[in-house]
Amino acid sequence: MQxxxxxxxxxxxTCDAITELRKKNFSEITVxxxxxxxxxxxxxxxxxxxxxxxxxxxxxxxLTFGYWIPIWISDYWPIVVGGKPxxxxxxxxxxGFELMVLIGSLxxxxxxxxxSRIPRLTMTVGYDPRFSHGDYGIxxxxxxxxxxxxxxxxxxxxxxxxxxxx
Amino acid sequence: xxxxxxxxxxxxxxxxxxxPSASNRLPAVADYEQVDRDIIATxxxxxxxxxxxxxxILCLIIGASAWTYQIYEGLGAAGYHPPVMWxxxxxxxxxxxxxxxxxxxxxxxLYLFRAGFRTTIYRVSEAMTVFAVMTAGLFPILHLxxxxxxxxxxxxxxxxxxxxxxxxxxxxDVFAILTYLTVSATFFYVGLIPDIxxxxxxxxxxxxxxxxxxxxxxxxxxxxxxxxxxxxxxxLAAFATPLVLSVHSVxxxxxxxxxxxGWHATVFPxxxxxxxxxxxxxxxxxxxxxxxxxxxxxxxxxxxxxDAAAKLCLFTSMVVGLAYLSEFQVAWMSGNQFEQEYFWNRxxxxxxxxxxxxxxxxxxxxxxxxxxxxxxNTTWLFLISITINIGMWFERFVIVVPSLSHEFEPWQWGGxxxxxxxxxxxxxxxxxxxxxxxxFIKQLPVMAIAEVKEIVPPRLRRxxxxxxxxxxxxxxxxxxxxxxx
Numbered sequence: 179m180q181x182x183x184x185x186x187x188x189x190x191x192t193c194d195a196i197t198e199l200r201k202k203n204f205s206e207i208t209v210x211x212x213x214x215x216x217x218x219x220x221x222x223x224x225x226x227x228x229x230x231x232x233x234x235x236x237x238x239x240x241l242t243f244g245y246w247i248p249i250w251i252s253d254y255w256p257i258v259v260g261g262k263p264x265x266x267x268x269x270x271x272x273x274g275f276e277l278m279v280l281i282g283s284l285x286x287x288x289x290x291x292x293x294s295r296i297p298r299l300t301m302t303v304g305y306d307p308r309f310s311h312g313d314y315g316i317x318x319x320x321x322x323x324x325x326x327x328x329x330x331x332x333x334x335x336x337x338x339x340x341x342x343x344x
Numbered sequence: 345x346x347x348x349x350x351x352x353x354x355x356x357x358x359x360x361x362x363x364p365s366a367s368n369r370l371p372a373v374a375d376y377e378q379v380d381r382d383i384i385a386t387x388x389x390x391x392x393x394x395x396x397x398x399x400x401i402l403c404l405i406i407g408a409s410a411w412t413y414q415i416y417e418g419l420g421a422a423g424y425h426p427p428v429m430w431x432x433x434x435x436x437x438x439x440x441x442x443x444x445x446x447x448x449x450x451x452x453x454l455y456l457f458r459a460g461f462r463t464t465i466y467r468v469s470e471a472m473t474v475f476a477v478m479t480a481g482l483f484p485i486l487h488l489x490x491x492x493x494x495x496x497x498x499x500x501x502x503x504x505x506x507x508x509x510x511x512x513x514x515x516x517d518v519f520a521i522l523t524y525l526t527v528s529a530t531f532f533y534v535g536l537i538p539d540i541x542x543x544x545x546x547x548x549x550x551x552x553x554x555x556x557x558x559x560x561x562x563x564x565x566x567x568x569x570x571x572x573x574x575x576x577x578x579x580l581a582a583f584a585t586p587l588v589l590s591v592h593s594v595x596x597x598x599x600x601x602x603x604x605x606g607w608h609a610t611v612f613p614x615x616x617x618x619x620x621x622x623x624x625x626x627x628x629x630x631x632x633x634x635x636x637x638x639x640x641x642x643x644x645x646x647x648x649x650x651d652a653a654a655k656l657c658l659f660t661s662m663v664v665g666l667a668y669l670s671e672f673q674v675a676w677m678s679g680n681q682f683e684q685e686y687f688w689n690r691x692x693x694x695x696x697x698x699x700x701x702x703x704x705x706x707x708x709x710x711x712x713x714x715x716x717x718x719x720x721n722t723t724w725l726f727l728i729s730i731t732i733n734i735g736m737w738f739e740r741f742v743i744v745v746p747s748l749s750h751e752f753e754p755w756q757w758g759g760x761x762x763x764x765x766x767x768x769x770x771x772x773x774x775x776x777x778x779x780x781x782x783x784f785i786k787q788l789p790v791m792a793i794a795e796v797k798e799i800v801p802p803r804l805r806r807x808x809x810x811x812x813x814x815x816x817x818x819x820x821x822x823x824x825x826x827x828x829x
């Protein structure tokens with residue numbers, strides 16, 4: 179993968195550069211920001227995260243499992259009390275609820291990791307440590323023949339550093 | 345997530361103010377780099393820190409030694425005699441679970457409610473939750489005659505073909521506490537990932553850099569990662585919110601499911617939850633006030649934040665006070681002589697000293713927080729927080745011990761005298777908690793770097809439009825971006 183990396187000091191300049199790059203049909207744009215900002219979601223028109231699907235599936239699986247365990251235990255090792263059901267769903271709701279939260283939460287984190295593609299063993303190209311401190315970054319995947327055009331846009335919008343990476 | 349500049353292209357034209365940013369400003373923080381600098385500066389170990397860690401480890405050793413003695417001698421060494429077979433350990437278990445709750449309240453519930461003042465204190469509160477639940481989890485094990493058999497409560501396939509009784513509150517406890525510990529620790533770690541990435545990029549020592557790099561999981565601060573992160577964080581908060589209510593409700597079922605006078609009450613779950621939040625906020629003050637002083641973070645954990653938390657503390661104190669009154673009212677109106685006798689004995693009889701410590705510390709002294717002057721006086725807040733911790737420990741003592749010592753039959757009535765083993769293990773629990781906490785504050789950031797940056801206005805080329813900002817009237821928040829620029 180090869181492309182151009184630009185570092186910016188100001189958030190509005192970064193947004194302007196992204197808008198212009200999108201107008202010029204550069205689609206593989208990665209934006210780095212020290213803190214989550216809605217502005218980038220807006221200019222990139224990012225789709226909603228699919229983490230919620232993992233949450234829903236995990237939560238439902240946990241709920242089912244949480245009811246199934248005590249019902250199965252009661253059936254396997256019955257404690258018979260006259261006039262009382264062997265498997266009673268009311269107290270088992272506690273276990274069902276707790277496992278819904280537990281497995282739903284773990285599935286959410288798994289979904290976040292899977293969608294964000296972490297853990298990552300090596301830092302891929304197009305990252306600079308300053309992006310976790312105070313600067314914003316734009317990494318644009320571009321063939322060598324269009325790299326100059328990207329660099330021009332980035333500089334024109336106030337990038338403090340522009341460099342080619344591969 | 346924060347917003348300052350242009351709205352979404354083709355948006356509906358309705359400008360949504362960013363409430364967390366609006367209610368919480370840090371005029372003394374100029375830019376993102378200062379946030380990194382000020383928070384990372386807290387990581388250098390000092391002589392005072394080593395001394396505090398030494399004291400914590402000493403307390404832990406005292407507790408561990410007492411436990412070893414107890415295992416050798418049996419539970420009688422801990423002062424258990426019929427009729428009181430639950431004592432300091434169960435009291436302290438409920439106390440530490442309660443301490444943990446405020447952390448989740450501040451990190452998850454206040455996150456969902458967009459309460460800006462949580463931003464600077466939530467990391468400390470979350471750490472407090474994880475370590476408090478780790479401490480609480482020890483006590484049911486300490487209370488076992490054969491503690492190495494604790495895992496028998498977990499339902500797993502075993503050669504004995506024996507399964508625990510899922511209708512028992514003790515089994516509910518296992519599920520609730522383990523879920524709470526796992527979810528709190530996960531929530532804590534997920535929130536830390538971007539901040540560990542900051543440390544990774546800042547660190548020069550190769551060994552530490554390597555460790556931070558592994559813990560940061562290759563986080564790169566890309567918009568793509570943030571989008572999934574913020575969504576996952578929201579769902580985790582949404583899970584943690586009912587969880588915090590359920591866990592202490594389940595803990596209260598340990599008592600409420602029994603027919604013992606003073607325990608068998610439907611008010612117990614909300615009463616326990618309110619008490620837990622109250623005690624936890626007390627502990628947040630106990631930790632945060634010295635921390636902001638020692639680490640010179642007064643410009644980040646501002647008086648406005650403490651003021652807002654103190655209002656929450658006052659509110660929960662009044663809820664707890666109402667729960668106490670409800671208990672007395674229900675006993676009075678029930679016509680049940682056992683309940684009436686028990687509550688009379690609690691306040692005017694054998695356990696009056698403990699009940700009055702509880703009432704004064706939890707209901708009377710916190711009323712001083714109606715005064716804004718006292719809410720913004722850190723010395724007073726710290727003192728009040730200590731009395732809240734004491735009062736809330738005694739609340740649990742008053743719930744557990746008097747009921748058992750004064751049940752239905754007068755010939756069964758008795759007393760309870762904790763021994764040096766109980767006190768040593770209680771001391772050891774504080775040592776265990778503070779040891780973890782002290783290790784945490786020197787290895788990981790005590791404040792959420794990324795979230796604090798969210799309330800610091802970003803650098804702009806064009807002047808910012810403040811027409812959508814909300815000024816909620818705090819003294820510090822009157823300073824605008826232009827004033828600072």
